[in-house]
Amino acid sequence: MTQTASDSALSADGEQRRFASLDPRTGEVVAHHPIHTAAEVEDAVSSARDASAWWAGLGFEGRKTKLDAWRRVLSKRADEFVALISAETGKPADDSRVEIALVMDHLHWASRHAGRVLGKRRVSSGMLMFNHSATLEYRPLGVIGVIGPWNYPAHTPMGSISYALAAGNAVVFKPSEFTPGVGTFLASTFSEAVPEYPVFQVVTGFGETGAALCTSGVDKLAFTGSTRTGKKVMAACAATLTPVLVECGGKDALIVDTDADLVAAAEAAMWGAVSNAGQTCAGVERVYVAEEVADEFIEIAVKRALKLKPGGEPSANLGPITMPSQVEIIREHVQDALDRGGKALVGGPDSIRPPYVEPVVLTDVPEDSLAITEETFGPTVVINRVPNALEGVRLANQSKYGLGAAVFSRSRGEELARELRVGMVSVNAVLTYAAIPGLPFGGVGDSGFGRIHGEDGLREFAYPKAVTKQRFKALLNMTTFDRSSLAGKQMLRLARLLFGR
Numbered sequence: 173m174t175q176t177a178s179d180s181a182l183s184a185d186g187e188q189r190r191f192a193s194l195d196p197r198t199g200e201v202v203a204h205h206p207i208h209t210a211a212e213v214e215d216a217v218s219s220a221r222d223a224s225a226w227w228a229g230l231g232f233e234g235r236k237t238k239l240d241a242w243r244r245v246l247s248k249r250a251d252e253f254v255a256l257i258s259a260e261t262g263k264p265a266d267d268s269r270v271e272i273a274l275v276m277d278h279l280h281w282a283s284r285h286a287g288r289v290l291g292k293r294r295v296s297s298g299m300l301m302f303n304h305s306a307t308l309e310y311r312p313l314g315v316i317g318v319i320g321p322w323n324y325p326a327h328t329p330m331g332s333i334s335y336a337l338a339a340g341n342a343v344v345f346k347p348s349e350f351t352p353g354v355g356t357f358l359a360s361t362f363s364e365a366v367p368e369y370p371v372f373q374v375v376t377g378f379g380e381t382g383a384a385l386c387t388s389g390v391d392k393l394a395f396t397g398s399t400r401t402g403k404k405v406m407a408a409c410a411a412t413l414t415p416v417l418v419e420c421g422g423k424d425a426l427i428v429d430t431d432a433d434l435v436a437a438a439e440a441a442m443w444g445a446v447s448n449a450g451q452t453c454a455g456v457e458r459v460y461v462a463e464e465v466a467d468e469f470i471e472i473a474v475k476r477a478l479k480l481k482p483g484g485e486p487s488a489n490l491g492p493i494t495m496p497s498q499v500e501i502i503r504e505h506v507q508d509a510l511d512r513g514g515k516a517l518v519g520g521p522d523s524i525r526p527p528y529v530e531p532v533v534l535t536d537v538p539e540d541s542l543a544i545t546e547e548t549f550g551p552t553v554v555i556n557r558v559p560n561a562l563e564g565v566r567l568a569n570q571s572k573y574g575l576g577a578a579v580f581s582r583s584r585g586e587e588l589a590r591e592l593r594v595g596m597v598s599v600n601a602v603l604t605y606a607a608i609p610g611l612p613f614g615g616v617g618d619s620g621f622g623r624i625h626g627e628d629g630l631r632e633f634a635y636p637k638a639v640t641k642q643r644f645k646a647l648l649n650m651t652t653f654d655r656s657s658l659a660g661k662q663m664l665r666l667a668r669l670l671f672g673r
């Protein structure tokens with residue numbers, strides 16, 4: 173049975189209010205889902221709160237056993253899951269397969285490492301407090317609200333869900349209105365493996381259902397989506413002082429240095445820009461290539477782009493644009509770049525044939541045009557020449573976003589990576605950090621704050637609890653009104669001796 177909030181929301185004529193998720197390749201209905209009201213969201217959070225005590229009480233080992241069982245269900249039902257992700261997003265089957273592989277890897281990592289990262293440990297109490305022992309542990313927050321996007325409808329929210337569950341929290345998840353089936357599948361497979369309590373529930377609907385989750389009394393809200401909605405979520409959460417994790421969009425750059433492997437760099441640039449039809453938060457939207465190698469790089473990149481074709485068949489290079497309203501944004505960015513003097517090397521406005529967009533490669537695009545400053549979220553990329561890689565880094569850093577980046581250089585990749593003001597960088601590859609569960613994922617600036625994945629991702633869903641225990645009475649006790657008149661002087665003398673030199 174799928175664990176959802178109660179299905180009691182009725183429209184004026186007494187019918188359950190529902191909405192359809194559509195296959196963007198065909199416009200056909202995939203399934204209908206309830207539009208959960210604010211009251212139903214609160215019910216879900218309330219039952220999650222009851223479940224959270226049981227879940228937290230299982231401890232790290234008990235939860236690992238349950239999460240392992242869930243992973244096995246996901247593995248067993250992987251083919252069904254692939255078909256569902258592709259149906260709701262339109263992405264090619266292999267892209268859905270990769271997404272599920274990443275889901276399983278992250279879930280495995282989170283459950284394996286939660287005890288080590290969050291479990292109780294001794295901390296040195298220091299010279300001045302040597303008569304006390306000190307311990308630190310990270311306790312679950314309670315109930316986590318997760319709001320997710322549609323572009324990686326399983327991998328992206330699971331970056332919060334897996335880590336929040338492993339840390340001992342219950343979760344209420346609101347998937348995007350475009351991918352409610354994927355969210356429901358995740359929750360129903362969880363309840364197949366963990367039938368005892370509604371530890372992981374899904375609520376479906378539109379923005380209002382997400383807004384209701386923000387004010388429902390959850391102990392933290394993990395949001396992934398656009399910067400615009402992220403600001404609304406943060407404002408709503410401020411009313412109840414609900415802490416937020418905000419993973420937003422990006423305008424990621426790829427830097428090509430003079431000593432780069434140009435074939436590898438061009439292949440990576442096109443993959444980073446065009447795969448998933450460019451609907452990747454950390455996708456490549458800008459390339460800065462050192463002038464010395466620019467002609468050769470562009471020639472290889474253009475040849476590669478010309479071979480990439482969109483389509484609805486499982487083997488297509490890229491699928492459709494999942495969210496119909498995004499098509500106009502892509503059109504606006506391409507047109508604005510051309511109006512401002514940019515040149516199209518591959519495609520142009522005619523490449524936009526909803527629901528598909530063919531790859532568009534632009535060059536000489538002014539730095540103040542929309543295709544450079546705003547997230548395009550389509551299979552388009554700007555390749556601009558720069559005198560050297562450092563100038564590319566400078567321009568990359570001018571963005572208000574700061575999610576990820578890539579650098580191609582044989583001799584100084586890590587040096588250039590260090591200079592980029594972003595949360596994650598791949599050297600001589602693209603997007604690899606998202607597939608390494610031990611690494612934190614997140615950005616700076618308009619890309620948001622807080623981290624999913626890795627040790628930071630586990631700590632994001634817990635609060636640190638510090639406990640001290642007096643082992644014996646100290647000669648110098650400062651925390652009593654009975655202290656001697658010399659105690660303060662002696663304490664300071666000791667501190668100066670220990671730390672003042």
Ligand code: NDP
Pocket residue numbers: 319320321322323324328346347348349350377378379380381382383384386396397398399400401402404405419420421422452453454495547549575614619
């Ligand atoms: P949106 O911001 O439009 O929506 C994200 C989620 O928020 C959806 O579930 C949406 O519901 C919900 N929502 C909408 N309005 C509200 C509201 N007022 N209060 C609470 N929730 C609300 O983003 P998209 O779904 O279009 O996703 C694409 C964006 O996500 C891109 O900007 C992309 O860069 C970013 N992203 C960031 C990632 C990261 O890790 N940094 C990873 C993946 C994507 P509904 O759909 O029902 O309106």
